[in-house]
Amino acid sequence: MNGANYKQEYINRIYRLQDYIENNLYETHTLEKLAGVSGFSKYHFHRIFKSMTKETVFQYATRTKLEFAASTLIARPDLSITDVAYQFGFSDSAVFSRTFKKYYDMSPRELR
Numbered sequence: 001m002n003g004a005n006y007k008q009e010y011i012n013r014i015y016r017l018q019d020y021i022e023n024n025l026y027e028t029h030t031l032e033k034l035a036g037v038s039g040f041s042k043y044h045f046h047r048i049f050k051s052m053t054k055e056t057v058f059q060y061a062t063r064t065k066l067e068f069a070a071s072t073l074i075a076r077p078d079l080s081i082t083d084v085a086y087q088f089g090f091s092d093s094a095v096f097s098r099t100f101k102k103y104y105d106m107s108p109r110e111l112r
Contacts, residue, residue, distance in 0.1 A: 013040065017037050021034075025064065025068055025087075026089045027089055029057075069088045069096070073108055084108070085097075
């Protein structure tokens, strides 16, 4: 396999992993599990993912969860903030609110 084929294979593996994360937002992900999904060793995986996306896999997973959670907060005002936090795999609403505020510079309640 030449260099271009390797690069395309790496891109395909990263896309597969991103799809996996987006389809399993409620899960708490481990490096071992995510490396397995991508087909890389956990050490190689972490380096490749960051070089291709400019963020760590855990930053990507958290950002993706928060983006989906923000959309849910707006679209589903009938759900409590706690329900949304649990829906996206946060251990409790306080952790969710802190993480949300750090990312969006506003609380989930302020977004609504």
